[in-house]
Amino acid sequence: MLGARPSTKIFVLWFSFFKNMNKISKIDKSNMKKVILDFPKQFKIGLDAAKHIPISTIQYPISNIIVCGMGGSAWPAELLRDWLNLSFPFYVNKTYVLPPQTNKKSLVIISSYSGNTEETLSCYEEAKKRGLNIVGLTTDGKLKELCQKDKKSLVLIPKDVPAPRLGCGYTFASLAKILSNVGLIEDKSKEIMAMAKNLKPAQKENDGKKLAKKIAKKIPIVYTTDRLKVLAYIWKIKFNETGKIPAFSNHFPELNHNELNGYLKTNKNLLVIILKDNEEHPKIIERMEITARLIGSKNISVTTISLAGKSLLEKIFNSVLLADWASYYLAIFRGIDPIPVEMVEGLKRKMIRMF
Numbered sequence: 001m002l003g004a005r006p007s008t009k010i011f012v013l014w015f016s017f018f019k020n021m022n023k024i025s026k027i028d029k030s031n032m033k034k035v036i037l038d039f040p041k042q043f044k045i046g047l048d049a050a051k052h053i054p055i056s057t058i059q060y061p062i063s064n065i066i067v068c069g070m071g072g073s074a075w076p077a078e079l080l081r082d083w084l085n086l087s088f089p090f091y092v093n094k095t096y097v098l099p100p101q102t103n104k105k106s107l108v109i110i111s112s113y114s115g116n117t118e119e120t121l122s123c124y125e126e127a128k129k130r131g132l133n134i135v136g137l138t139t140d141g142k143l144k145e146l147c148q149k150d151k152k153s154l155v156l157i158p159k160d161v162p163a164p165r166l167g168c169g170y171t172f173a174s175l176a177k178i179l180s181n182v183g184l185i186e187d188k189s190k191e192i193m194a195m196a197k198n199l200k201p202a203q204k205e206n207d208g209k210k211l212a213k214k215i216a217k218k219i220p221i222v223y224t225t226d227r228l229k230v231l232a233y234i235w236k237i238k239f240n241e242t243g244k245i246p247a248f249s250n251h252f253p254e255l256n257h258n259e260l261n262g263y264l265k266t267n268k269n270l271l272v273i274i275l276k277d278n279e280e281h282p283k284i285i286e287r288m289e290i291t292a293r294l295i296g297s298k299n300i301s302v303t304t305i306s307l308a309g310k311s312l313l314e315k316i317f318n319s320v321l322l323a324d325w326a327s328y329y330l331a332i333f334r335g336i337d338p339i340p341v342e343m344v345e346g347l348k349r350k351m352i353r354m355f
Contacts, residue, residue, distance in 0.1 A: 027332055030162035030339045032242075036201050036324050042169025043196040047189050049170065050137075050155045050177035057153050058133050058182050062107045064089035065184070066098060067175070068123035069111035071237065072164030073137075076172035077111065078230040080179075083313055088184060096122040098130075107133045109178065111171060113157075113164035115141020118351065128152075137174055162339045165241055168320065169196075195313045201321050208325020212243075212333060214303060215271050215326070222249040223291075224275035225284055231319055232275060238323040242338045243330035252287050260291060263298050274304040275319060277312075 024033070065088070067077040074092055081090045093099050096119045098108070108127040112120040115138040124146060127134050136147035139159035147154040155178065157170040173192055180187040220239055222232040229251035239247035250259050272295050274288050292302045305322070307315035331338035 024332055027335055027337055028328075028339075029337050032162065032166065032328060032338050035161050035166050036205075036321065036328065039166075039169055039201055039321065039324075040196040040199040042167065043173045043192050046157060046170040046173025047177050047192065049157050050174040050181065053135060053153050053155065053178055053181045058107065059105070061105060062133070062182060062184065063103055063105035064091065064101055064107075065109065065179070066091050066093055066102055066106050067109045067111055068093045068098070068120050068127075070094055070117050070119055071241075072166070072168060073111040073113045073117065073120070073171060075230055075234055075237070076168045077109075077175055079168075079234075079316060080172055080175050082227060082230055083316060084185060084188075086185070093123065095119055098123055098126050102127075102130075102132070104130070104132065107135065107182065109135045109137060109175065110143060110147075111137040111175075112141070112143050113139055113167055113171070115139060115143035115145075117143075118348075121146075135178055137171065137178075163241070163341070165237065166324075169317075191311075191313065195309075195311060195317060198310065198314055199317055199321065201325075204318065204321045205325050208322055209329045211273075211303070211322070211326040212329035214301070215243075215245075215330060218269050218271040218301065219245065219267075220247045220271050220273055222247065222273045222275065223255060223288075224249075224251055225277065225280050226251045226254065227280075228275065228277065228316070231316060234320060235273070235275070235323045238327040239330065241341050241344075242324070242327035244334070244336055244338075245330060252284050252291070256287055256291060260294065263295050263300060266298070266300070268299055270300050272300060272302045274302065275307060276304050277307045277315060 067074065069077065074094055077092045081092070089101060091099050091101055108123070110120055110124045121142055124134065124143065128150060135153040135155065136143050137155045137157070138144050139157055144154065144156065155174050157167065157174060161167040176188050176192060179185045222235040224232040232249035232251060236247045236249040239245055274292060276285070276288055288304070292304055296302045307319055309315035309318050328338050
């Protein structure tokens with residue numbers, strides 16, 4: 001009846017909803033939830049940020065690409081490499097020195113969200129000393145300062161997310177645009193924007209919440225294919241940094257030749273998560289299914305998640321979103337702010353005091 005007062009049941013449900021929202025906001029001090037919901041917007045901004053990189057500043061021909069970065073500033077490059085299945089040499093470097101493949105015709109992309117990553121800045125200095133092609137990718141910090149002082153190409157992305165792992169859309173899209181600008185790949189802007197348009201973060205939230213409840217106090221081990229092994233590694237990182245729990249990853253078929261035997265007599269406090277692309281090689285699918293049954297026979301929980309999307313790129317980033325939601329609610333359910341990485345920052349402080 002029009003104008004009737006809501007039923008007691010509806011009132012209780014709404015009261016519970018707002019009470020829970022208030023509780024979450026007290027835990028999630030940086031509003032990570034909004035960052036996840038806004039994630040698709042990052043791709044256009046990332047593409048626009050790199051569109052100015054001029055071909056004229058690069059010495060040709062380019063023999064290979066070296067992307068130097070750590071954590072959330074590095075794995076978007078690995079995703080890009082695996083998505084494009086690149087035919088030219090593309091290396092992701094995660095240490096203090098440039099890899100042995102580096103030569104005078106290399107294009108070195110220095111990627112650091114903060115601009116202050118110790119290992120990455122060390123690579124910048126080496127690349128500068130060797131007179132190599134350099135493009136900086138950052139928000140601010142020492143890297144921005146050095147690129148501007150040394151007149152190196154610089155891509156500036158927004159500093160509006162509370163952690164590098166949440167800005168992967170900016171980094172991924174900027175890297176793709178850099179590669180097309182220097183003529184190494186065709187422009188992928190339309191494909192990236194089509195993917196971003198189809199991402200629906202809110203629709204993944206409930207699935208992430210259910211997965212977080214399933215993990216509870218278990219240690220997650222994430223498996224996928226060799227082709228997408230970086231995706232399993234990203235899930236591991238999300239569980240470590242956002243969820244604040246140990247987590248591990250591996251890939252098929254290699255894990256069937258060693259790690260599988262580790263379940264013979266092991267701790268039951270594990271959850272194996274298998275990320276399955278239904279378009280994968282039939283023998284890999286078969287291995288996933290048999291592995292799930294074998295591990296399950298040892299009373300260890302196994303969850304298989306089919307990658308969802310119209311394209312490989314959609315599948316990848318839908319999966320990243322699910323990992324974000326699952327790790328987010330792992331932290332929330334335990335009353336922990338999902339953003340800070342106290343152990344990582346503590347190590348950095350100790351490293352500074354040593355020098």
